[in-house]
Structures are given as C-alpha cells and as structure tokens.
Amino acid sequence: MCKRSIDGAVTQQQQLLKRHNPTIIPLQERHAELRYWCPNKTMENLRADVAAKIDLSRPRIAFYGTNNSHHMAYLWISLINEPITVISFDGTSDCFRTLPGYIWAGSWVPSAAKLPYVQKLIVLGVDRDFTLDLPDDFTAPLGTPTYETDLIVNGKVELYPNVMKESQIVGHVNANTPCVDIKPDGLFTSSASWKNFRDHGGIQASMERILS
Numbered sequence: 001m002c003k004r005s006i007d008g009a010v011t012q013q014q015q016l017l018k019r020h021n022p023t024i025i026p027l028q029e030r031h032a033e034l035r036y037w038c039p040n041k042t043m044e045n046l047r048a049d050v051a052a053k054i055d056l057s058r059p060r061i062a063f064y065g066t067n068n069s070h071h072m073a074y075l076w077i078s079l080i081n082e083p084i085t086v087i088s089f090d091g092t093s094d095c096f097r098t099l100p101g102y103i104w105a106g107s108w109v110p111s112a113a114k115l116p117y118v119q120k121l122i123v124l125g126v127d128r129d130f131t132l133d134l135p136d137d138f139t140a141p142l143g144t145p146t147y148e149t150d151l152i153v154n155g156k157v158e159l160y161p162n163v164m165k166e167s168q169i170v171g172h173v174n175a176n177t178p179c180v181d182i183k184p185d186g187l188f189t190s191s192a193s194w195k196n197f198r199d200h201g202g203i204q205a206s207m208e209r210i211l212s
C-alpha cells in the first residue's frame with residue numbers, strides 16, 4: 001500500500017496506518033500547488049519521485065486525499081507499463097479540456113486515456129456534468145469548460161450515468177457508442193442520449209455488459 005499525503009486526509013487515519021504500515025510520501029507542504037490542478041512538469045517530477053520510492057513490480061493500492069486531488073489518478077496510471085482498462089466511479093466525467101501544459105481535477109480522464117498502455121477509460125456514475133446546465137457550485141479554472149469529445153466518439157472513453165438520460169453539450173458532435181448517441185441539434189450544440197444504469201439493468205448488469 002502506498003499513500004501520498006497531500007491534504008492530511010489519509011495520514012489522519014491512524015488505525016489504517018497501524019494496520020497496513022504503508023509507504024507514505026509527504027506532500028502537505030505542496031498542497032496549495034497541487035490542489036485542483038498543476039503544471040505537467042510538476043506532475044512529471046512527482047512521478048519520478050514516486051517511482052523512486054515504491055516497488056512498481058508489485059500491485060498497489062494508493063490513497064492520495066480528497067476529491068481536490070482527482071488529477072493525481074493520472075500519476076498512478078502513468079506508472080503502469082502493461083495494457084490496462086481504467087474504471088473510475090465518479091459523479092462527474094472529468095473529461096474537460098484545459099490549458100496546454102496543465103492538468104486539473106476535471107481534465108485527468110483525457111490525459112490518462114492518451115497514455116500508451118491505456119486501452120480504454122470508463123467512468124461510471126456521471127450525472128453532474130456533460131450538460132449545459134452545470135451546477136452553481138461547479139468550478140473550473142478556465143470559466144465555462146468544453147469537453148474532449150473526440151475520445152468519446154472514437155470509443156477510447158466511455159461515460160455511463162446513473163440516472164441521466166438526456167443532455168445538451170456545446171459543439172457539433174456525431175457519435176454512436178455503447179454508452180451514448182450524440183447528434184447536432186442546433187447552431188452550436190448537440191443532444192446526447194445516454195445509456196444509464198437505471199434503465200439498463202442496474203450497475204451489476206451494466207458492469208457485466210461493459211466488461212464482456
């Protein structure tokens with residue numbers, strides 16, 4: 001087990017620490033620098049630091065803090081050097097675009113999907129975005145975000161909502177995939193019809209279908 005302590009959320013769990021005696025990489029002093037987003041160069045430096053401190057030949061469970069650190073998933077996935085399918089359970093897609101040279105908590109999915117050993121990246125439970133009607137508390141570093149829809153069109157990324165059936169997104173997109181049908185419906189928008197868990201047999205049936 002390996003723990004990267006960014007915000008103290010992990011290292012405060014003393015019972016867990018005593019039971020598993022994990023490798024801890026302390027990063028609390030860099031919390032402000034890593035929270036929500038960071039430069040790719042910073043991520044690569046962290047990757048080298050982690051690779052030097054853990055045995056990459058053994059399976060690992062990694063804990064790295066709260067949802068302010070979603071983009072750190074990219075780091076762990078980048079350390080894998082064999083073909084994999086990544087499955088993420090999340091209420092948001094984390095499939096947004098961002099500034100070149102940066103990665104943030106909402107853009108780690110496209111970044112990870114482009115890694116050489118990632119065959120497919122699946123996000124289960126998306127209900128809070130991929131719509132023009134984003135929640136009032138939804139924050140992004142670049143204002144109103146857009147999505148890397150090309151990864152969905154070509155099947156590299158699949159998004160499965162919990163209950164969302166329909167949504168509208170910015171851009172003209174045509175896609176007919178196992179998870180969604182998207183068609184242009186306006187001058188600058190497209191409509192998406194999603195295959196959610198609730199209408200397709202629940203999460204167990206959906207997982208069996210996705211992984212078959």
